[in-house]
Amino acid sequence: MTATERVPAIDGWFTTSEPYTLIGARCTACGTYVFPPRSGACPNPDCDSMELEPTPLSRRGTVWSYTENHYAPPAPYVAAEPFEPYALAAVQLEAEGIVILGQVAKGVMAADLEIGMEVEVDLQVLYRDTDGVDHWIWTWAPSAPEASA
Amino acid sequence: MATERDLVVLGVGMHPWGKWGRNFVEYGLVAAKAALADAGMAWRDIQFVAGADTIRNGYPGFVAGSTFSQAMGWTGAQISSSYAACASGAQGMQSARAQILAGFADVAMVIGADTTPKGFFAPVGGERKEDPDWQRFHLLGATNPAFFALNARRRIDVFGDTPDDFAMVKVKNSKAGVANPYARFRKEFTLEDFAGSPIVSDPLRLLDICATSDGAAAVIICTPEYAKAKLGTLEGTVRIRAVANTTPTYPQIRLELPDIATDSNAVVAAPALGFKDSVAHNAYEQAGLGPEDLSCAEVYDLSTALELDWYENLGLCAEGEGASLVRSGATALGGRVPVNPSGGLSSFGEAIPAQAIAQVCELTWQLRGQAEGHQVEGAKVGLAINQGLFGHGSCTILSK
Numbered sequence: 001m002t003a004t005e006r007v008p009a010i011d012g013w014f015t016t017s018e019p020y021t022l023i024g025a026r027c028t029a030c031g032t033y034v035f036p037p038r039s040g041a042c043p044n045p046d047c048d049s050m051e052l053e054p055t056p057l058s059r060r061g062t063v064w065s066y067t068e069n070h071y072a073p074p075a076p077y078v079a080a081e082p083f084e085p086y087a088l089a090a091v092q093l094e095a096e097g098i099v100i101l102g103q104v105a106k107g108v109m110a111a112d113l114e115i116g117m118e119v120e121v122d123l124q125v126l127y128r129d130t131d132g133v134d135h136w137i138w139t140w141a142p143s144a145p146e147a148s149a
Numbered sequence: 150m151a152t153e154r155d156l157v158v159l160g161v162g163m164h165p166w167g168k169w170g171r172n173f174v175e176y177g178l179v180a181a182k183a184a185l186a187d188a189g190m191a192w193r194d195i196q197f198v199a200g201a202d203t204i205r206n207g208y209p210g211f212v213a214g215s216t217f218s219q220a221m222g223w224t225g226a227q228i229s230s231s232y233a234a235c236a237s238g239a240q241g242m243q244s245a246r247a248q249i250l251a252g253f254a255d256v257a258m259v260i261g262a263d264t265t266p267k268g269f270f271a272p273v274g275g276e277r278k279e280d281p282d283w284q285r286f287h288l289l290g291a292t293n294p295a296f297f298a299l300n301a302r303r304r305i306d307v308f309g310d311t312p313d314d315f316a317m318v319k320v321k322n323s324k325a326g327v328a329n330p331y332a333r334f335r336k337e338f339t340l341e342d343f344a345g346s347p348i349v350s351d352p353l354r355l356l357d358i359c360a361t362s363d364g365a366a367a368v369i370i371c372t373p374e375y376a377k378a379k380l381g382t383l384e385g386t387v388r389i390r391a392v393a394n395t396t397p398t399y400p401q402i403r404l405e406l407p408d409i410a411t412d413s414n415a416v417v418a419a420p421a422l423g424f425k426d427s428v429a430h431n432a433y434e435q436a437g438l439g440p441e442d443l444s445c446a447e448v449y450d451l452s453t454a455l456e457l458d459w460y461e462n463l464g465l466c467a468e469g470e471g472a473s474l475v476r477s478g479a480t481a482l483g484g485r486v487p488v489n490p491s492g493g494l495s496s497f498g499e500a501i502p503a504q505a506i507a508q509v510c511e512l513t514w515q516l517r518g519q520a521e522g523h524q525v526e527g528a529k530v531g532l533a534i535n536q537g538l539f540g541h542g543s544c545t546i547l548s549k
Contacts, residue, residue, distance in 0.1 A: 067298035073290035074271035097415035
């Protein structure tokens with residue numbers, strides 16, 4: 001299986017090939033954003049639009065808050081055994097005016113994070129199912145330094 | 150001053166909180182009978198039963214007002230059943246109050262009970278990819294404590310709060326809870342106890358997070374005319390000044406349980422009052438009262454840090470000053486405005502559909518001067534506030 005055939009843990013919320021982005025929805029009338037993506041009525045109560053279009057969201061944002069889970073979450077989470085603590089971050093996307101929660105890239109812990117730091121979308125395996133298929137999820141990863149080359 | 154639209158709390162009753170794993174109906178019966186005894190009424194006198202539902206012991210339709218009505222013996226009473234997660238009990242209060250104010254009943258019972266599983270609350274079973282609650286667990290492992298922790302981290306990094314400030318809330322509430330016969334945890338904790346408490350979701354430790362409990366509470370409310378006919382006078386009765394159940398206003402830009410993302414403020418500016426501020430504001434407006442009028446408050450301390458948020462949402466202090474307020478002792482028994490004189494969720498653990506009703510029981514005892522050992526001296530006005538999943542903000546104000 002090549003990287004381009006990654007199976008997302010949920011359909012339509014993010015791209016599975018580079019550049020990795022979250023996919024939100026945007027109202028075709030008022031321009032407001034929605035995540036997770038959906039169709040149907042615009043959430044702006046003053047907008048009558050029934051058209052929300054899928055749209056890629058900014059790849060980078062800043063940490064609004066973060067935590068680190070020290071206990072395995074219950075099902076339907078598929079926890080690794082033995083359980084390894086991992087971090088979650090709520091990340092502010094400036095242009096979209098929205099905060100989105102995500103797991104933080106494996107190995108990056110609460111002590112490595114601070115509010116306001118820049119992170120970007122990456123993917124990692126959420127779990128491997130009983131058929132051996134990996135299911136992928138978006139993560140927030142510390143932004144790669146600006147290309148110096 | 151109370152008006153003729155301010156209904157009377159005629160009776161309250163609870164089953165102690167604990168963890169026995171018995172059928173929740175048993176607990177509800179104890180609370181219902183205690184409330185009837187407190188009101189000096191017979192079950193047949195109840196004209197309307199407002200049940201607060203639980204979902205973990207079946208499906209909401211099973212765990213409803215009718216469950217308790219059947220258990221007590223069918224009387225042909227009118228009925229409603231509400232599920233609004235942590236705000237279910239407040240929805241029951243609203244349902245009963247509205248029914249009475251509309252003239253369809255004179256007296257009603259609001260009742261809720263729960264039996265909870267051990268450990269984290271988890272969504273009901275099955276692969277439900279469209280359900281935001283399923284999504285946040287399956288895709289992120291974003292438990293309730295993880296959301297509390299995101300909030301606590303904001304307090305530390307933005308306001309300069311410390312984990313000790315959070316622990317102070319537990320120390321305060323556990324001290325109050327020791328004297329409450331209905332509390333599950335009747336042990337006083339100190340700041341030193343926190344060092345040995347495991348981190349659940351950084352920066353929160355197990356002692357910062359409320360447990361899940363079994364319990365039941367019931368409240369009987371009626372028109373002032375009904376109360377006067379029964380008691381001979383309205384003197385000294387506890388009156389319901391506000392029951393405000395409030396949704397957020399778009400865009401809701403604060404990440405709240407169980408959402409994976411906030412609304413967007415790219416096109417529409419965020420409202421002047423944030424969601425939790427607006428919950429309190431609406432109740433104050435309904436009651437014609439303000440934060441300066443409160444003798445005490447019962448707030449939903451799902452985590453220690455959340456209690457500090459509520460101080461600010463209630464207007465007991467300015468934003469960012471919650472930690473100073475708890476440190477000053479103002480919110481402890483004997484302070485300016487005791488918060489969670491019952492011991493709070495910290496001493497009770499949460500029995501979801503019963504909890505908002507238990508808050509009303511506590512306030513009633515406080516206003517009547519019956520909260521022995523944890524009494525707020527001279528209490529005249531009490532407020533209870535909580536928040537249920539998906540934007541059910543609820544706030545109740547009682548006065549004497």
